[in-house]
Amino acid sequence: MAYHVPVLLNESIEGLDINPSGTYVDLTFGGGGHSRAILQKLGKKGRLIAFDQDEDALKNALDDKRFMLIRGNFRYFRNFLRYHGVEQLNGILADLGVSSHHLDTAERGFSFRFEGPLDMRMNRNAKLTGQKVINEYSEERLANILKLYGEVKGAGRVASVIVRERSKGSIDNADQLLEILKPLIPFKIQNKVLAQIFQAIRIEVNQEMESLKEMLESSVKSLLPGGRLVIISYHSLEDRMVKNFFRYGNVEGTDSMDLMGNRNVPFEQVNRKVITPSDDECIENNRARSAKLRIGRKL
Template sequence: MMKKEYHKPVLISEVIEFLDPGRGKSYIDATVGGGGHTTALLARGARVLGIDRDEEAINYLREARTEKDLVLARGNFARIWEIANEKGFKEVDGIIFDLGVSSHQLDSAERGFSFLKSGPLDMRMDRNLRVRAWDIVNNFEERRLDEIFKTFGQEKFSRRIASSICSARQIRPIETTVELVKIIEKAVPRGVRKNFKKRKINEATKVFQAIRIVVNSELLNLEEALPKTVDLLKSHGRLAIISFHSLEDAIVKRFLKKETRLIILTKKPIGPSEQEITENPRARSAKLRVAEKI
């Protein structure tokens, strides 16, 4: 049997067209994951610094890719400036962020990212993080859960879901992703549930997104990283960012608008083609924004 692909990169030809890699050029892939974008950059003869906070991704790439032009670093992209300086990647030609989780992370039941697989409530991209999804689900106050689901999941039924979680955990702690999904399903009104089924949407999508964002401080890390990228780019160097939900995209859009050292190259974000969505449904919500340093 063929080994399952680690991650299928999204918007790859669009990213490569904007970043225009070539011999003598250097790039930072701030979310290297399974190395899809990085591989395309290397194939054009560029040098790449690949960063990921997930040890599994870095270990996978250390085995899978042996090109001497690839430098790998395990770390949080919030520290992109420090990491790039440590590794000698200053004044680069381009930086790519492909936000969110990889297919490998989603497909690994034991990581607890997926509402479709039974696993422990974990969701940490970096296993050294102290707070897991379990701690949020079992220890956070009802009001705080409601707020998290509303703010980071844009979940309409946040209050009902928070209340159901608190009732369930009074009997015994909620241990697995599937237990949590069942509680969410019951909390959502029946009519809405039916509508979701028709549209093939899982009721748990938004709550899982919200918990994941909090566990990994995803929005804070992005806000911290973006200004640092401009310091790392050479003049005419390009920054490409792929986001997967409106909260991330809003941060990127706001940043690009206010950063006076950047010129926006994508007036509207670029999305995947119909063909890419058919071949890779996970690309569906991807949005690419690109800017160039003056």
Template sequence: MSRLLFNYKLSTADGGENILYHLSDWPQDNCRSASEQTSFRQGNSPDFNPSGGHNDLDCSRKSGSEYHESVLLDEVTHYLAPDNNKLFLDATLGGGGHSEELLRRGARVIGLDQDPAALSFAKARLSTYDDKFGAIQGNFRDFGDILSTIGISGLDGLLLDLGISSRQVDDAERGFSFTKPGPLDMRMDPDAEITAAELVNNCEEEELARVFYEYGEERASRRIASTIVNRRKEKLFECTTDLASLVESILPRRGKKHPATRVFQALRIAVNNELRVLEEALAEVPKWLRPGGRLVIISFHSLEDRIVKSYLKRCSRSVIDRPEWPEPKQNP
């Protein structure tokens, strides 16, 4: 289900305030289901009634030549509140769907993505907005340094759409899918050094078990790690479906969810250092949002949720304030 988890205010150094929104969209088997509907736990946040329901991704498997519709498009646009000449950073540009809507409403957008394929696609898609849009390749953990390099001093809004895109899953050569044979890669940045195959084939059994348990919340982590270590003595893991089949032999399928889902999530997070990247990026946010600026974060699993919630609680206060009534005075 998609929902607004938190709505917070962050006090700035000059006495102003930023508004932080944390949205969550829970995928079904690594793909957001078109049958899932949007629901909100609004609290005291602005009124919002999405027209036409939830903008989910199309889960039908296509050729990979097109990006699916951006998730939570209406919600993101509403909470970022774009306006003429406001400056936004889409720190996870992807196919450019969110940026396109911000640009359409008159905002200026800087798009950031570590995936060169996504960057190329988004540049072509948004070429008609050249005067208000710029795209840069890079990891969003480095957004502060990148903005400084190009002479930006502050932002009116920042978007973090966490996790993996459907196009990356669709492309078997990227190695994210456990249903399509491909190299066991999982790097979001193709130039990064470590692949999932290197982790699976070289990590000690204890370390593999830790990765599966901490990053995938997989209860059978030790059993899976032990089986992997024994199997790789005979043959190293190179293909996604080889690893998926091994996990399925240990954990029989129950329902629609593939038994390898958590293992693949854990490896992807480890390969891309996703949780540390998120923590480092969040630490930079207060330095860059102008007074009245807005941060919108879309998370897709509980590990991301915990980091975001912890960050918001540390640096902000809830929008829903308890009124402080004056102390009753006794009658004279």
């Protein structure tokens, strides 16, 4: 089984507009699909630095003198680069969300399709797990996470039932959680709502929104003028943040003007219209269906 099939591969590599002698960063290495494609475009003087916080990804490291793989959360990528003497980049690529490897590995706890512990950590050294979120968060905090990160309708009721049931005994695995949740959800939309609930918990566990915000802000300082920022997102929360950042210069989507009344934006949008996978790609890889690609050029 492939570790992860890269989504929008040709479109994202095209979006980087690769300079063969440039320095590039792949912030979400995973199975190395995007990294391999970048290396094919680089010349002898080119350089690629990749990041992944999951130790499993290190097994996929590429044997190439132009390549370096760093284990770390991409929210800190600029600090890692400066430690290695790299100040300026020609391009940054990030394929957000959870990989096929994560979803298909039962013991990682990312999917409700398998029996497994409620782990959900991309970095297994992190202290916060899905189990802690479910068993230790207050009802109000749990409801807020389900509503904000999963856009779950009736989030308050779901949180209330979880809190009631955990008082009878710890909820430690996906099967226990499903047993609690399924009676609350109409059968026709069960898979959709369960996916939203698991997504919300996963985002909280991995602090994905905070990490994305910090990464986007660091990209401004790290890219050379004309450098490209290429982001593939999979749900509306991520995509909204990226879209706002390119359009307004911040993830909140608020106007910031300079003294002359011009909008303060660090990037020009290369693709005014969001790029989505072709029908053929969605048939070959059904996890590509929700992907959205946005490209920015540093001003």
